[in-house]
Amino acid sequence: MQVPLIRLQCGCNSYEWGKKGKDSAAAKYAAATPSDSFSIQEDKPYAELWMGTHPSLPSKDLTTGRSLIDLVSDNEALMGTDITAKYNKKLPFLFKVLSIAKALSIQAHPNKKLAGELHAKDPKNYPDDNHKPEMTLAITPFEGLCGFRPLKEIAHFLSTVKPLRELVGEAESKGLEEVATSSSSSDAKPHLKAAFSSLMKSDRKLVAEKSKDLLELAKSGSISPGPSVNTSEELCELVERCNSQFPEDIGLFVLFFLNYVKLQPGQAMYLKADDIHAYISGDIIECMASSDNVIRAGFTPKFQDVNTLTDILTYDHDPPEQQLLKPVDYPYVTLNDKAYSSGGDSLLYDPPIEEFAVVRTVLKKTGAKATFEGLSGPSILICTTGSGNISVGPKTEELKEGYVYFVGATAELVVESTGEELVTFRAFCEIDDSTKKNGQH
Secondary structure, X not given: OOOOEEEXXXXXXXXXXXXXXXXXXXXXXXXXXXXXXXXXXXXOEEOEEEEOOOOOOOOEEOOOOOEHHHHHHHOHHHOOHHHHHHOOOOOOEEEEEEEEOOOOOOEEOOOHXXXXXXXXXXXXXXXXXXXXXXXXXXXOOEEEEEEEOOHHHHHHHHHHOHHHHHHHOHHHHHHHHHHHOOOOOOOHHHHHHHHHHHHHOOOHHHHHHHHHHHHHHHHOOOOOOOOOOOOHHHHHHHHHHHHHHOOOOOHHHHOOOEEEEXXXXXOEEEEOOOOOEEEEEEEEEEEEEOOOOOEEOXXXXXXXXXXXXXXHOOOOEOOHHHOEOOOEEOOOEEEOHHHOOEOEEEEEEOOOOOOOEEEEEEEOOOOOEEEEOOXXXXXXXXXXXXEEEEEEOOEEEEEEOOOEEEEOOOOOEEEEEOOOOEEEEEEEOOOOOHHHHHOOO
């Protein structure tokens, strides 16, 4: 039987929002694995490295060239009987590296029921019937928009940013301002939906006209942050930068409705289905249910579906820290303390869904070693920094920046550093031993 440690060759997508050439972590990681079909071009943007069995860009066994879809389909022991049966012989998660140079679409991902409906109605723009909750973990400093701001912040911008109010409309602006100062929250979401929907459905000629007014406010430093955690300088710079990328776009005004979030390496946020978000810059690890469904409405040349987006959003309106996903110590790893210095760790990022969790491991010293107990389900590991070795049973392979491995169910895994710092991210799923996934926390 094949040792369940398989080095993968993973595809890299080129979208215009990606970082160019070797500035793109996605491209560098893809180029770390030999391929006749991929070499980095310095003037080409590279956006996403895909790791998994999604049919749009499935990973391959580097040695044999066989698709990972075929490998796990032909050998259910690689994923475990339960997961093979429940997820129809495919990985339940899609693991990615994103390298973001410019804003990518204001978007949400449909829940399971809506995904099926959208796919049946419009398979071209909604290519599968699965939901897409997702988690973002920063590799480098990251900026993004995540969920609606608290209502008092939005109300402040409606009262102080005249072109925003003119697009939203007087009645909708007043309605939101009233609930923002009310002690009752029962009307909050309907008023937020009314105001946001009015903005998103604004006449595009009017949006172009008002964006010029907004840009003048930004250039003169005349945007007040009010009660938000952002500074005037941040907001003005953000408007100017996004306008340089997407001139006269509705997204310039959406900035005042959504939380502007910065993550440092190792920080994470979780986005459930129907949560609005957009990414602005940085390199990130992203893990999601295995789907490519996106409902877009702004900051994109791609298909936009404003009516669907405004209808399905949760309209939760919380401070951004409530969307951050705090990791916990991963209890199913043994660290070699003799060679392991303080500052190294193995942390579990565990969103409240079954399809995936991610472990980030940092080994701080040559010879430092982490031994992971076998999981009842499959996993994919990528090295983002450093060098070392990875072992399952008698099989030991080299581990370098950009190397990606599939690890089969039940296999004990050993990772050892041969340099100053080794960083890995490991996505996994298991459904028959929940205590291991949630660390009993």
